[in-house]
Amino acid sequence: DGGITQSPKYLFRKEGQNVTLSCEQNLNHDAMYWYRQDPGQGLRLIYYSQIVNDFQKGDIAEGYSVSREKKESFPLTVTSAQKNPTAFYLCASSIEGTSGVAYEQYFGPGTRLTVT
Amino acid sequence: QKEVEQNSGPLSVPEGAIASLNCTYSDRGSQSFFWYRQYSGKSPELIMSIYSNGDKEDGRFTAQLNKASQYVSLLIRDSQPSDSATYLCAAPSPRGSDYKLSFGAGTTVTVRA
Numbered sequence: 001d002g003g004i005t006q007s008p009k010y011l012f013r014k015e016g017q018n019v020t021l022s023c024e025q026n027l028n029h030d031a032m033y034w035y036r037q038d039p040g041q042g043l044r045l046i047y048y049s050q051i052v053n054d055f056q057k058g059d060i061a062e063g064y065s066v067s068r069e070k071k072e073s074f075p076l077t078v079t080s081a082q083k084n085p086t087a088f089y090l091c092a093s094s095i096e097g098t099s100g101v102a103y104e105q106y107f108g109p110g111t112r113l114t115v116t
Numbered sequence: 117q118k119e120v121e122q123n124s125g126p127l128s129v130p131e132g133a134i135a136s137l138n139c140t141y142s143d144r145g146s147q148s149f150f151w152y153r154q155y156s157g158k159s160p161e162l163i164m165s166i167y168s169n170g171d172k173e174d175g176r177f178t179a180q181l182n183k184a185s186q187y188v189s190l191l192i193r194d195s196q197p198s199d200s201a202t203y204l205c206a207a208p209s210p211r212g213s214d215y216k217l218s219f220g221a222g223t224t225v226t227v228r229a
Contacts, residue, residue, distance in 0.1 A: 002214040033216075042221040043160075044205065050214070090159055094217075100147040101167075102208035102215045 004108035006091050013115045021076045021111045023091035032074035035090040049074055050096055085115045117142050122220035130228050135192040137223050139205030149188045151159040152204040160204055195227045
């Protein structure tokens, strides 16, 4: 089965702790993305990566870090510097687009992070 | 101006009726457009892609694209209670030398039995 997996589904952490969210895909996609979704709101891009060992900041990168050591994997670390980390985190992947064309993104099931 | 804007909703329709969702986008260079359905507590699921002006039909869903007006819509015919969800519109926006998808805030649809 091709798809994107995220783990864990639910994560609880104390304030001040770093936490790493896992994202793995077997769709052979070059591009991977991390989004944050808050209740009643749309998706906000945190980081994206178009190729192994390279990634770019999205709109809300502060307090987050990523790595892309393998094509299949794009883990996200939520650091203690992130002021409001409680949210639903979504990982997605796609094939790379060209000018004016961004191809469909496929989403993992998400990780719901609660920090108290 | 937001890159992708949707009619805010929520939208309530009776079972069997047509639900009409609208979306506008800001970048004239955008060439690909998508509709996602997101059930409460779940991740977005792609339901329609459209690249050319005009209509594209897939089952009870019809996407309509008008690039001159920078407008894309989604019609859900014969609405069913299972269509109750939030629908996200997505369009490419320039980021540096690339285009990446930007998502609208979503329109929540409730189908009344």
